[in-house]
Structure formats: structure tokens, C-alpha cells
Amino acid sequence: MKLSPTMQKYIVHWGEMGTRWGVNRTVAQIHALLFLANQPMNAEDIVETLNVARSNVSNSLKELQSWGLVKVQHVLGDRRDHFVALQDVWEIFRVITEERKKRELDPTLTVLRECAIEAENDTEIEAATRQKMDEVLVFLEMLLSGYDDFKHLPPSVVMKLLKMGGKLGQLVAIFGKDDDMAAK
Amino acid sequence: MKLSPTMQKYIVHWGEMGTRWGVNRTVAQIHALLFLANQPMNAEDIVETLNVARSNVSNSLKELQSWGLVKVQHVLGDRRDHFVALQDVWEIFRVITEERKKRELDPTLTVLRECAIEAENDTEIEAATRQKMDEVLVFLEMLLSGYDDFKHLPPSVVMKLLKMGGKLGQLVAIFGKDDDMAAK
């Protein structure tokens, strides 16, 4: 597939960002390519377009499929697997967020809970230190349970909430003023 | 400084997670150590506690200071710099979020805007492709402006919003039903 200059720039950048997001460059590039492509591509197409090794494409596609960002699609009269990327931006965002949460937050939550238990029998630990670990744990639990609530909302609703943004905050600040102070 | 078993576990884990968060292990470990420590530590203390090279500590501290997660504190009668970590969990979260946004989202926004402009003169690009790039751009702009609104709210308010979570979404879903449909 021939890449227009703009597509090329987009794909290269997406690859660079990928490395910062914990995905390798090729995976991110392939994802960008398939997202922008207007027809299903087979592995060989991708190899030629991005100039990467066949094996690399194969592994990257497997990873993208495991994330649910790419799906196989068969083209009539062609034995080869063809691939298409999830096209809905909201859905892509949701998938990536969920995946990162799994890798970056959930393990921490697990360890923190273990620490909380072990701290009970840890004679050397200072009370203030234990207290701090606990604060982090409580914070994370609140954050993640909040996230769980929001992630099931339809995009249109989340969008509204985002657009209300600061306004909403002010509203809550006013209505909740009393127990806000109490909490403090 | 002597580490209790629990502290050790916490610090080691924080270091491991750091690597997944785009921070190097030592930086993350030092941050965890200073966060848990109940008194200011000098560089040499850190070297001994974590068994890392002096230079490594120096560079890591510099990075943590540049993020605003660690501050210098002088101890009476001691020439050496001592270091303390920001103790407020909310504040820590805010700093990290902001930093990651800077590294992971802002550059993408820039490139996307450039792409949008360049796509005007890109004769090879298909309309559908340009359209998709645009969708991503619009999405990101909305997300970031929403984030900007929220980040100025006091923790207590954000906490309330999080706790309201799904309830809040339902409320918005009901009240906004009409133009919700219209937006579709």
C-alpha cells in the first residue's frame, strides 16, 4: 500500500508515541496503519508498506488482536488472513485505557494489599510509614472503583460530563460544601 | 536507613512499576523510599539503603526534583543536602498525571494538528483517511480540555465526583437525552 506523506507522518509518530506508552514501535505503527487504511490488509501488505520483517508483523498482529484492537477479516477468493482495526475512536481509547490499567495499576493494587496485610506483622515498620502505605492504597481503590463506574457509561454521556467539566465541579463544590468541610 | 520487610517490598514493587510507567527503576525506588521515610535523607543515605551508585542517586534526585516530587531540605548543622518527597497522595497523583500527559498526549496533539494542516495539500490522501485523522484530533482535544477543567478542582470535589460515579452518569443520561440523540 502506498502511503501519502501525511499518513506516513501520522504512522511514524504513532510508532514513536507507542514506545512511550509501553507498546513497541512496530505494534503501534501497524495499529496506526490499519486504523487509517480503508480496506483490510494482509500481512504481506503490511510488510511492504512499513518495511518490517514478516515475523515482526505476525507477532505484532497477534498482540493487537489480543487487545481487541485488530480483527481478522477474510476477503473473498483469498486464502490469506486480512486485518482491520477497530475504527471507533472512543472504543480504541477505552481498550487502551483498560489495558494500561491492567498493566500499570492493578498489579500495584495487589501488592499494596499484600503490604497492608504484611505490615501487621512487621515489627520494624514505623506507624507513620504504615499510615502512608495505607493512604496510597485507599487512594488507588477509590480511583479504580470510580473508573469502573465511568467506563460503562456510553460515550455520549462521558462526553457531556467532560464538556460540563469545571462547571460540574463548582456545582458539586457548592452542594457538598458542608460535608466537604466535615471530611477535612 | 534500615528497611523493614514491608517497606522493602513496597519500594521494590514501586521500582518495577516505574519501568512500566516510563520512569527508570532507580528513580521510582528513590521516590518510594523518600515518600515512606519519616525524616529527610541525604544522598549517601539513599546510596546505602538502596545499594545503587552515587551518580545514579544524584541524577535520579535531579529528575524527581524537576518533576516537583522531591524537594531539598537542609538539616541544621549539616552541609549536605537532604531530600524529602511530596507527601500528599493527591498531589503526587496530580504531578504524575500532568507529567505523563506532557510526554504522552501533548506531542501527539501537536503532530495531529500538523497532520490536519498538511492533509489539506496532500493530494494522495483519501477523504476517508483524512476524516479518521480528524476524528482522533477532535477526540484528543476534547479529552485534554476536559482534563484541564478537572485538574483545577480541589481533591475533595473530585473525590465526590468519583464516588457519585455511575449515578452521575445516569443523571446526565436522563437529563441530556434529547440533545444526546441529536448529537448522534
Next chain:
DNA sequence: CCTTTGTTTCTGTCTTTACAGAAATTAAAT
């Protein structure tokens, strides 16, 4: 002004990760 102590920068090594190319496996078609 020199010595001592603390801090930063530099250099080379080691570890990790990404990747290409080859070999092996699987699956479809004749």
C-alpha cells in the same frame, strides 16, 4: 588559599528489548 567534602558529568559495561531472517509448523487445495 588550600583542603575537605559534596555534587555532577562522563565513559564504558551490562541488561533489556526489538527485530530480522531462518527454520518449523500448520492449513488449504489439488
Next chain:
DNA sequence: ATTTAATTTCTGTAAAGACAGAAACAAAGG
């Protein structure tokens, strides 16, 4: 069943990043 085409796994190499130790630098105290 055999051949052909497609895909995956394996292995070695290359690149990137993290880190230790040494050397250079800076600053405070005598």
C-alpha cells in the same frame, strides 16, 4: 496424500537504556 502457501516460533544480532565507577567540578571550612 502431497504439494504449495501462509503463519508462527526460534535464534542470533543490533540498538537502546540503565547503571557503576571514575574523573571533573564546585563549594564550604579552616
